[in-house]
Amino acid sequence: MTNITILPHNLKINARPGEKLSNIIRSAGISFEMPCNGNGTCGKCVVILQNANNYPENIHQNRLPLSISQKKGIKVLACQTFVTDDVTVELPAEEGKETLTIIDSGICRSIPLKPHIYKTYDNKTNSTSVFAGSELLIVEETNTTNEIYGVVIDIGTTTLVVSLCDISNGKTVAKVSSLNPQSIYAHDVLSRISIASEEDGLAKLHKLLIDELNHLIEILSKENTISIDRIYEVVLSGNTCMLHLVSKTNPSALGHYPFTNVIEGLHRLPAKQVGLRINPDGIVCLPPTISAFVGADITSGILATDLHNRKECILFIDIGTNGEMVLANNGYVVATSTAAGPAFECMNITSGMRAQTGALERVSINRHGDLVLKVIGDTEPKG
Template sequence: MPEVFFYQDNKTVTVSEGTTILNAARNAGIVIESPCNGNGTCGKCKVRLDRDSLQNVITGGRHNLSKEELVKGYVLSCETKITGNIKVEIIGGQKNNTLKILSNGQSFDLSIDPLIKKVYFEGENQTRVFSGDKILGTEEGDTRDRIYGAVVDIGTTTLVASIVDLKDGREIGTASTLNPQAVYAQDVLSRIKFSSESDGLQKMYTEVIREINHLINEIAESNGISKENIYEIVLSGNTCMIHLCSNINPRSLGTYPYTPEISGAVYFDAAEHNIDISPFGIIYLPPIVSGYVGADITSGILASQLHKTKETVLFVDIGTNGEMVIAHDRKLSATSTAAGPAFEGMNITYGMRAGHGAIEFFEIDEDGNVVHKVIGDVKATGICGSGLLDIVGELVAHGIINKSGRFVQRVDLQRNEADEKGGTERISKKKDFEERFIKQEGKWVYRITDGVFLSQKDVRQVQLAKGAVRAGIEFLLKSKGLKSADVDRVLVAGSFGYHLREKSLINIGLLPKEFAGKVEFVGNTSKSGAQAFLLNKGYRREMEEAVKNIEVLELANCKDFEEVFVQSLSF
């Protein structure tokens, strides 16, 4: 049987002949980005083989590679079958060892009244641990000074964990990593499909539990805490992630009417799910709004106190799935839309996660000069989501991309500029723009920096993603009889959203121009809301009641959705 050696991980795996390189990596527990889940359409799973290794594979997907890449030995791992021993070099952007993951989020002043309590019985020299009125277990001696809880934000892409002192609410430490489920399936829909079979569900479940234990152990060890003194863990995430971490098949989320098998607001025995905390520890799952508006949004509502505001406030979590909630007249309405992976840099020619080498900031100054910032202050190798929206937003604002999303030809650009006041001067300032348009593979692309380009296809991907979110916002406003100008505040949540700029979101039309000056970036409210659930048991009943009263708008049932979506594609 062939052996596959992965250079960076110094790991060898034996596979059956005919196995793809992507599946060989998955068998070895190695992450190779594959946003299309191995369908050969995104071109993101590129790896490089040496000359000898190329003799031992059957290649496919060559249409997604440039001539230069083919000469250098690049292949698509999802379409390259192994026939003999090979050595694989995973491209730098694939590893994500330097991924920027946001752990902080907006919260509110809360009183500390956790579900977990300790009472010391001096005569018996024992401490009893209570969950409300229920005794969880007994410990020898007086252990009242050691009482902790944990929270984990289970995102589709990342995991963020923290340990909290239940005596005073102090956060002891945090840790984060990529969600290991991405090895098998990148987005929510592909995970639902993968987990619909028992073997797939078991892989998803065991992988996420293993990584949760790893994060908790990392925090505990670095802060001198015993995991046995962690008595409750709150798991917050979208509806699919809550199913997978509970070992519950999410099949129903993939078919209409997308009804979840679990509605949250439940407790589990941590030991039964192999969560490595106190032997009598418990798990709490916050209430779920709907099949595609999950516990992470419930946590966000709590963290932002959206259910108590007297204002008209729009809460938007921008990511692969755009979930949004609007508060109006003290009532909440929610919806969700499938934005796709473009905002995470996927399905983009030079797209990558937010790690070293990713362009995360882009601006064109008054003189037409390009200013950009790269994560890690190293040479740019790609574009992450925030950089992508900056780039497209600036090109739209400066007329390099028109309203329909098309690159403006050089002659058109010159004509437009000459028609304006001071035309000759303006043209000279735009000279840099003109020089940045070059041809690759016979098609015009915009050069952002040496080796990193934006294609027309990339712009279309951004249009589709932003159009889906904007359409969701429009329908949510329409359902309440509101116009954009009626919104008092806009809260943009999530790790990705935190790194965005209001200007870029409005330039590309993801947010209406009437939202200018009203946007607040509130960060990882899934985690901060989960901490509120942990620190005060009263919020659990409060949010259970709030969720029951949320009106869920299913965009699939809106007869004119396609028309509004097409309108929302325009820049």
């Protein structure tokens, strides 16, 4: 066995000679980002091997090192490096999630309230019945008609936005957002489909996402002193792949011809089947998708803007990791999508990073001919 020391955690691990370095780091329980899922194309899984004196005896590689320095060590791609002898590995400083700004609000038109979930009070039995459409979900003691909540979640490939809504008046009570934790395994939709098609891959991605969503729902519930038991419905919107992953549906058919989606029309499932912690009799709603790569987030956007009923010629654009466009003209609606992550978030390409602390925002040359850099967070530039 080889002895691997991982810094700055100072973790000491035994590994089999020849084991891939990225696997060793992940098996130690460290959240290590690999945007291209170890294909060796994104160049973002850089680590430093400290004991450069032993190089090249202690590793073998699919790629040459990015740099070699007696003082600073050897920079390598962890997904392309196999450890054959004892080595000390230094990981890059973690990028704080809090440095990423997530837009979670916008302009809203007023929409008549027709909730699927509603309550009726029976004063003879002093009980409240909770319905989902025509189906009776649960009967509660006393009059609870004033406490009826739902959660709306936008599952982005990169970000999650969770809104707690008061179903009695349609108002948003509070919102919270975070990074989609699946990003540590792969940044783009196609890589997630590929991971979810591997053994245990779907279960791994589903658990990561559900744990984070439950955590965010709990934050909203506690901070607004609203019992989890008074949340009866969760609407999950997102691209077609995200809807497959959150409902633990194998998305592999999305990744090859003829690119079919298992989840198509409006789906309603018990919340406990999906793994979400709300009222135990609560339900989850998956809005309809349009195709394998135009998902429920676009259906939601069309409904929210009333695009299909507008007379004017309008272009609706959703710029996300997966980018979609919808062109509407007097009731005729056509949609398409493409991977926008490489252009806007520098995914799967070696240069650049997301717009967070350390990202270059502006480059200019002043009148003395010097290069002037504007860096987000006013720190050293990282990408």
